[in-house]
Amino acid sequence: MKQLEDRIKTDGTTLGTGVLKVDAFLNHQVDPELMDGMAKEWKHRLGDAPVTKIVTLESSGIAPALMLAKHYGVDMVFARKQKSITMDDSVYTAEVYSFTKQVSRTITISKSFLHADDHIVIVDDFLANGEAALGLCQVVEQAGATVTAIAIVIEKSFQPGRDKLTEQHYRVESLARIASLDKDNIQFIPQ
Secondary structure, rough: OOOHHHHHHHEEOOOOOOOEEOOOOOOOOHHHHHHHHHHHHHHHEEEEEEEEEEEEEEOOOHHHHHHHHHOOOOOOEEEOOOOOOOOOOOOEEEEEEEEEOOOOEEEEHHHHHHHOOEEEEEEEEEEEEOHOOOHHHHHHOOOEEEEEEEEEEEEOOOOOOHHHHOOOOEEEEEEEEEEEEEEOOEEEOOO
């Protein structure tokens, strides 16, 4: 998606090899017009695929996931990285390792929000090693629901995440695919 790639070039910051900071428009300050454009693009790419719910992981996936849910007219559910004191034990869980934070966490979604007849689009801000997306897939599948697609804002194609997901036959729709990333240069894979 050209609009997103341009924004990454303009406002993204590389922090050494492999790390991209996009807090100016995605995961600290959020550009609602960009989120809207991304949601429209994902909906266009998914065509007539069935979608009954959008699922993401707190917190950076919430803005794009909510916008996509609005475009589909469905609810959005975010997995919690820490179990809330208001959440009972009736939850789906998965263990997820965070590349950015360098820690493992148990993510949870209440069983009351995912059902066997749901067709889910999973939204994530980054795809690197695929751990977050795979964890969300596990949670969705524990409910007996179907993963329609995995919608990624920024994919680091030089890392193994896409391969891990496609080897398990998940459909991956990434809006910006980065071929390489270093201090002074970001190269995109043409789409």
